[in-house]
Amino acid sequence: MSNTSKQSGSLRRYVLTRIALAVPMVLILLVLVFVMMRVAPGDPISASQGGKLNAAELAARRHAAGFDAPLYQQFWDYLKSVATLNFGTTFSDRRSVRDIIVENGGATLTLTAGALVFAAVIGIPVGLLAGRYRDRAVDVTSRLFSTVSYAAPVFVTAPLLMLAFGSTSGQASPLVQLNVPTQTHILILDAALAGDWDAVGDITQHLILPSVSLGLLVVGVFIRMIRINLIQSLQGDYIEAARARGVKERHVVARHGFRNALVPVITVLGLQVAMLLGGAVLTEQIFNWPGIGRQLIDYINQRDYVAVQGIVTVFALVVVVISMLIDFVNALIDPRVRY
Amino acid sequence: MAQTTPTAPVGETPAGPPLPAPRSARFGGLRRIWAAIREARGVPRFMLWTGAVISALFVILALFGPLIAPYGFDTYQSGGTRFPKQGAPDGDHWFGTTVQSLDVLSRTVYGARTALEVMVLAVVFSLVIGVLLGLLSGYFGGWLDRILVLVMDALFAFPYLLLAIVAGFVFAGIAGGSIITAALSITVVYIPQYFRVVRASALSAREATFVEAARAMGAKPSVVIRKYLFGNVIQSVPVITTMNAADAIATLAGLGFLGLGIQPTDAAEWGYDLSRAIDDVNAGMWWTCLYPGLAMIIAILGFTLLGEGLNDVLNPTMRRRRISKVLLPAHTRRRTVDATEGTAAE
Numbered sequence: 001m002s003n004t005s006k007q008s009g010s011l012r013r014y015v016l017t018r019i020a021l022a023v024p025m026v027l028i029l030l031v032l033v034f035v036m037m038r039v040a041p042g043d044p045i046s047a048s049q050g051g052k053l054n055a056a057e058l059a060a061r062r063h064a065a066g067f068d069a070p071l072y073q074q075f076w077d078y079l080k081s082v083a084t085l086n087f088g089t090t091f092s093d094r095r096s097v098r099d100i101i102v103e104n105g106g107a108t109l110t111l112t113a114g115a116l117v118f119a120a121v122i123g124i125p126v127g128l129l130a131g132r133y134r135d136r137a138v139d140v141t142s143r144l145f146s147t148v149s150y151a152a153p154v155f156v157t158a159p160l161l162m163l164a165f166g167s168t169s170g171q172a173s174p175l176v177q178l179n180v181p182t183q184t185h186i187l188i189l190d191a192a193l194a195g196d197w198d199a200v201g202d203i204t205q206h207l208i209l210p211s212v213s214l215g216l217l218v219v220g221v222f223i224r225m226i227r228i229n230l231i232q233s234l235q236g237d238y239i240e241a242a243r244a245r246g247v248k249e250r251h252v253v254a255r256h257g258f259r260n261a262l263v264p265v266i267t268v269l270g271l272q273v274a275m276l277l278g279g280a281v282l283t284e285q286i287f288n289w290p291g292i293g294r295q296l297i298d299y300i301n302q303r304d305y306v307a308v309q310g311i312v313t314v315f316a317l318v319v320v321v322i323s324m325l326i327d328f329v330n331a332l333i334d335p336r337v338r339y
Numbered sequence: 340m341a342q343t344t345p346t347a348p349v350g351e352t353p354a355g356p357p358l359p360a361p362r363s364a365r366f367g368g369l370r371r372i373w374a375a376i377r378e379a380r381g382v383p384r385f386m387l388w389t390g391a392v393i394s395a396l397f398v399i400l401a402l403f404g405p406l407i408a409p410y411g412f413d414t415y416q417s418g419g420t421r422f423p424k425q426g427a428p429d430g431d432h433w434f435g436t437t438v439q440s441l442d443v444l445s446r447t448v449y450g451a452r453t454a455l456e457v458m459v460l461a462v463v464f465s466l467v468i469g470v471l472l473g474l475l476s477g478y479f480g481g482w483l484d485r486i487l488v489l490v491m492d493a494l495f496a497f498p499y500l501l502l503a504i505v506a507g508f509v510f511a512g513i514a515g516g517s518i519i520t521a522a523l524s525i526t527v528v529y530i531p532q533y534f535r536v537v538r539a540s541a542l543s544a545r546e547a548t549f550v551e552a553a554r555a556m557g558a559k560p561s562v563v564i565r566k567y568l569f570g571n572v573i574q575s576v577p578v579i580t581t582m583n584a585a586d587a588i589a590t591l592a593g594l595g596f597l598g599l600g601i602q603p604t605d606a607a608e609w610g611y612d613l614s615r616a617i618d619d620v621n622a623g624m625w626w627t628c629l630y631p632g633l634a635m636i637i638a639i640l641g642f643t644l645l646g647e648g649l650n651d652v653l654n655p656t657m658r659r660r661r662i663s664k665v666l667l668p669a670h671t672r673r674r675t676v677d678a679t680e681g682t683a684a685e
Contacts, residue, residue: 028493036509135381147647151639153589155596155613156632159620163628278500282593286617297597300508312505319496 014331022324029316034078037309038071078309082317087310092302097310100295106186108291111283112276114211115218116269122215123222124265130223131230131261132253142227146220154282158213165209210287217279218272225268230261263333270326274319375652387648390581393641401455404448409433412449412607415440428626435626437615443626447634449607453518454638457601458587460522461529462580468526469533474564474572476534477541488538491531499528503590507599521600525590529583536579540572547571578650585642592635609635 069077081088087097130142149157188207191199233239234257242252281293288294292311299307376387400407415422422431422440429435434443472491476484494502506524514520544550550567558566588609594600595610603611609631616628 024489025493025496028489029496032490032493032497033505036505039509039513147643148636148640151585151589151643152632152636153592153639155592155610155617156628156635159613159617159628160632162620163623163625274496274498275500278498281500281504282596285597296504300504301598303512308505308508312501315501316497319498323496 011331015328018324018327018331022320026317026320029320030079030082030313031075033309033313033316034075037305038074081310082313087313088306090299090304090307090310092299092304092307095307097307097314100307100311101292101314104290104292104295106189107289108277108280108284108293110186110188110207111210111214111289111291112273112280114207115214115276115279115283116272118211118215119219119222119272120265123219124226124262127223127226128230128258128261131227131234132257134227134231139227142223146223148220149216150220152216154213154217154279155286157216158209158283158286161209161213210283210289213286214276214279214283218275221272221275222265222268225264226261229264230257233257233260236260266326266329266333270323273322277315277319376649378652383648383651385648386644387652390641390644390646390648393637394581394584394645397451397638397641398455400448401451404452408442408445408448410442410445412441412446413604414442414445434630435624437612437627438619439615443612443630446607446612447609447630450609450612450631451634451638453601453606453608454588454591454635456518457522457525457591458584460518461525461587461591462584464522464526465529465533465583466576466580469530470537470572470576472530473534473537474541474568477538477572478545478560478564478568484538487534491534494527495531495535500590500593503528503594504597504599507594511599515602517605518601521591521594524594524599525587528590529579529587532579532583533576536575537572540575541568544568544571574653578646578653581642581646581649585639585646588635588639588642 078088085098087101089096090100126142126145130139133139188200188203191197191203234253239252239256242256243249247256277293280291281296283289284291284294285297292314296308296311299311422436422442424436424438424440427435428443434447436442437446472487476487503524506527507521510520510523545568547567550563553563553567591600591608592610592613595608596614598611598614600610601608612631613628613635616624616631619625619627
């Protein structure tokens with residue numbers, strides 16, 4: 001009894017410590033983003049409006065936006081905009097970065113979720129097989145596959161996939177006009193909530209190629225992680241013990257090996273989020289996918305510093321929060337993590 | 340002990356008396372790597388040598404690009420006649436031509452040159468900065484260490500492509516898109532990796548007895564770092580370097596694909612070519628994306644295989660003796676049995 005309460009207490013302490021540790025990380029990230037944006041020459045106004053306005057007007061606009069304020073003042077304003085989850089307003093089209101995240105985030109979420117599903121569906125069984133039959137044909141093949149898929153950037157696999165499947169996947173046809181109320185900003189969910197199953201099918205069809213392209217980027221990591229985990233857990237003493245007790249090899253692998261090899265999958269997932277977000281920027285660009293990454297590139301091309309700063313900040317925060325959540329789940333599953 | 344060795348290396352004199360770590364041990368780490376490579380068998384050996392051959396071919400292609408490529412990377416005519424626009428592969432243009440009438444084969448070959456230049460620069464930059472910072476941080480500790488660790492962890496947590504994009508955006512804003520700025524953008528991503536690994540090994544090497552002995556004999560920190568830490572720490576670097584080399588090709592192409600890399604007029608770059616090829620793909624043209632894409636995959640694959648092979652060979656937890664298969668699982672401590680059987684067989 002006392003033991004369980006002590007354990008839950010240590011979990012709570014772990015969570016609190018982890019949050020406390022994330023605070024300086026977030027601060028450093030914010031400083032980094034801020035500094036990088038200030039190192040870039042000029043300021044958002046001159047960059048975006050330079051040719052269009054005269055010097056006096058530029059100065060007035062700079063003053064109005066606070067870009068002639070001292071740096072610490074600007075940093076304070078930036079911190080405030082982050083704390084209020086507002087992240088500033090873009091210069092080129094006067095959108096709040098928060099609106100961009102809300103309106104375009106759904107598309108990015110759909111894409112990354114699709115990619116993760118693909119990576120898990122392919123990666124987990126292949127990884128387990130490869131680890132089980134180490135150095136056999138299936139292992140060598142899967143290692144080759146994972147190496148090649150890891151080596152191939154999204155912008156190589158995507159056009160090749162488009163060439164191979166372009167005609168049959170409905171990729172060429174535009175998305176049907178959707179007449180569903182916007183509730184979640186996740187198109188596929190909105191369509192499903194409205195009961196428009198034709199639209200759901202159409203969206204799914206359009207989702208396949210981008211998800212596969214992005215998923216191929218991480219499936220190799222899945223396969224390798226699971227393979228190594230299985231190999232290492234099959235070397236464990238408890239596996240020896242199970243074998244010594246006369247448990248059938250099939251059961252040893254399935255019940256003792258697989259299960260323990262799958263626990264780190266959650267960590268893999270977490271580690272891949274950063275990679276997926278980076279890859280999503282490219283994938284969205286290739287497939288004209290209306291996500292945050294595509295917005296980011298648009299704003300970069302317009303040299304809209306505020307928008308870039310805001311979106312990059314959000315990406316950074318998402319990665320920190322997700323890695324924190326992954327640590328929590330790990331601590332919950334594996335008590336050793338807590339100590 | 341220290342009293343009996345009056346000629347201890349106080350200054351820069353390398354001709355000191357026999358020390359706990361003699362001079363030849365400075366690159367002993369690298370020699371150990373070579374020994375492990377020669378011992379490699381099976382899949383790791385295959386990966387290692389395949390990777391080495393592909394990487395070597397890539398380097399040769401890049402170095403002798405101007406001799407191999409039939410035309411220049413920005414040549415759109417020959418003998419006064421303009422190349423066909425979007426021409427399919429034929430005898431004159433083996434890999435076809437682009438919408439700008441450029442020869443795809445020449446651009447692919449010159450792309451290898453650009454990739455190699457950026458790759459070498461990025462790896463050297465990050466290696467120098469990362470190893471230096473890691474050594475300093477690991478050896479001295481204190482507030483410098485704490486700040487560096489925080490900054491590096493923050494950089495490491497960042498989605499790496501995004502970091503490269505932001506860095507590319509910033510550097511290109513300062514100095515325009517050139518090979519140097521592209522390499523610098525990629526460098527930012529890799530510094531934390533070297534820093535982490537080198538700092539960790541510097542931390543453990545710092546506590547080693549021979550370092551303690553050197554310090555006790557009055558060696559200056561610079562001497563300790565150069566002579567005793569460096570050789571021990573550098574062993575962990577080759578794997579990261581080859582992996583980074585592979586990654587640098589992909590990151591450079593990613594930047595180029597997004598229009599944040601090298602100016603397209605300055606050099607041929609695979610990522611930029613691929614970004615132009617996306618439109619061709621929608622029109623059913625395959626040669627403008629296939630050839631630069633394949634070249635990139637093969638180049639990345641070469642360095643990845645090399646890195647993975649090295650990792651398998653050098654990482655003791657992944658190393659496996661050939662004869663371990665004949666062992667019966669009846670023993671309680673299998674790993675110890677592995678080791679003893681292995682040495683007995685040798």
